[in-house]
Amino acid sequence: MTYRHKVEVMLTKEEIAEKVKELGATITRDYSGKEVTLIGVLKGSFIFLSDLVRAIDMPVEIDFICAKSYQGTTSTGVVNVKMDTILDIRGKTVLLVEDILDTGKTLSALRETLLSRGAAEVKIVTFLDKPARRKIDISADYKCYTIEDRFVVGYGLDYDEMYRNLDYVGEVILDG
Numbered sequence: 001m002t003y004r005h006k007v008e009v010m011l012t013k014e015e016i017a018e019k020v021k022e023l024g025a026t027i028t029r030d031y032s033g034k035e036v037t038l039i040g041v042l043k044g045s046f047i048f049l050s051d052l053v054r055a056i057d058m059p060v061e062i063d064f065i066c067a068k069s070y071q072g073t074t075s076t077g078v079v080n081v082k083m084d085t086i087l088d089i090r091g092k093t094v095l096l097v098e099d100i101l102d103t104g105k106t107l108s109a110l111r112e113t114l115l116s117r118g119a120a121e122v123k124i125v126t127f128l129d130k131p132a133r134r135k136i137d138i139s140a141d142y143k144c145y146t147i148e149d150r151f152v153v154g155y156g157l158d159y160d161e162m163y164r165n166l167d168y169v170g171e172v173i174l175d176g
């Protein structure tokens, strides 16, 4: 099977590892002594979350939520919860962990959902931030990188479900 695009390296696995370690140290410093629940937004955050939690040096709870809002390279604007969290988050500080903050629709909808369930506060932790495409007034509390308006894959991020397993982040360059 041939695809009419190529993938160009944007962030190497070494650069990513360094940044995620730094973020883990920052979160440890900011939340040490507090009860924190990290909720990974599936599927895109699964690699970032697994590296991040191992860079956090304090006890944390971990859960997942699966929300789908994307088809191909443009957002449908619809956020569906496909698989839900298990832990009781009432009164907890929640760190909502996402692969990329793009239009902001997914994270603002999920943040509202978690607050309505009684979370004390919900902070946004994103691996990548693409502010150029923001449609909703939301910003990350923690992020690893800000990127230009480019479609990227790897380190959990997909292009129609492909490339999540790349250990680097690459830009998708469409042919023609």
Ligand code: IMP
Pocket: 044, 069, 070, 075, 098, 099, 100, 101, 102, 103, 104, 105, 106, 107, 130, 150, 151, 152, 153, 157, 158, 159
């Ligand atoms: P938002 O709701 O528009 O902020 O979209 C967030 C979701 O869009 C992310 O969780 C990704 O699944 C997807 N997304 C946005 N930009 C990209 C990209 O450059 N590559 C892959 N997925 C992306």
Ligand code: MG
Pocket: 044, 070, 158
């Ligand atoms: Mg996706």
